[in-house]
Amino acid sequence: MDISSAMSETALLVIDMFNTYDHPDAEPLADNVAAIVDPLTELIRRSNERDDVAVVYVNDNYGDFAAEPSDIVEAAVNGARPELVRPLVPGPEARFLTKVRHSAFYATSLDYLLTRLDTRRIILTGQVTEQCVLYTALDGYVRHYDVVVPPDTVAHIDDKLGTAALEMMERNMKAELPESTASLP
Template sequence: MTYQYYLYGEQQTLPETPAYQAYFEPARTAVVCVDMHEGHLSDSPDCPCPAPRGVPLVEPIDAFHDAARDLGVRIIHVRTGLRPSGADDVNGIPSAWRLGFSAFVGGIPNIDQHAIEGSEWTRFRTRVEPQDETVTSKKRLSAFYPSDLDFLLRQLDVRTIALTGMMTDCCILSTAFEASNLNYRVITVNNLVAGTNDELEDAALKIMSLNTGLVMDSGELLRAWQATGPTGAGAAASSVAAAAAADQGQVPSLAGN
């Protein structure tokens, strides 16, 4: 069976070779959903790092996660979590994005409150089911640093990760590179990640398609998992059909960029 993927922005037919087919093994795959929390997605004027481009992704990501669970794929929700003292960032050596990104968007008044543990900004907006796992110690752009994500994946015997969430041109890109460096197979779900704007998102997806693994639509990835996973799962088939509708969605860029 053939599937479609994106190589440098162009949709192509995935080669039917063992190296590519090895990416589609549901039992050894986890979806890693990055930073879909109130600190990015709240509509409050106090939101410490607003990323409105991610808001339309919440429902499609939830639908995709439902279909993935039905097919035996694990779901791991990752978010940034910083100590209230500020030692991890603003009162230690601050993250570089606090300067450059803030300047680019014209300043973020409540930026010092971003991702503080115990605050309202760390609540996940995507649905977390009891069987899901969470990683809440991400402190920089990569979901692996300095969290225990790699330890968790190895404990679960996961070899392939599929990335959803925020933001394509920084956290998703950094996570994809680090995962690849750690020898995981990486699939970036291109219609379920959002970045700073169209230009940077497009560039990041092209870079990942050349250097970190596969870039695929959610519906196409679900079809691949369904074909290679357990057969005869009616619930899985219906969930795949529902989640595949996310392929048609369009996500707006950040206002003013």
């Protein structure tokens, strides 16, 4: 796809949804992810139907620098909680970037991609609210993107930290916090 023919003022970022759930915080996280799968799947569907919204999956490579996006998705589908992953599996034409740390911007081509798409507004979804979503929001804010975080599409490990992260994004990063049904322009 010629990127210049696909300008998108808004980008929906799907962060770290391809998880094998075999880590110490997996159980509380998975319980919270279960609540966001349906609204997130619907938001992705609605976004994919529009020409003015770019959907970008950004997922941790979990230290495997040879992993292709398909490897990351396959490992998650074959992990401990495939029911949380299957509804979100992207098609082969999807934009998919791998990351190595908390922020979707850190050491990735995300900012370059968004600049090429003329994106001004990023909608952050996925996991973990108090970690990767929060750090991505901060990095987006300092790059002058308008930040939107629908609370019904982000999952946390710790209830208090998840709530605090949303408050920080709203107060310190001027993030909008609409429900997913009202998050698209």
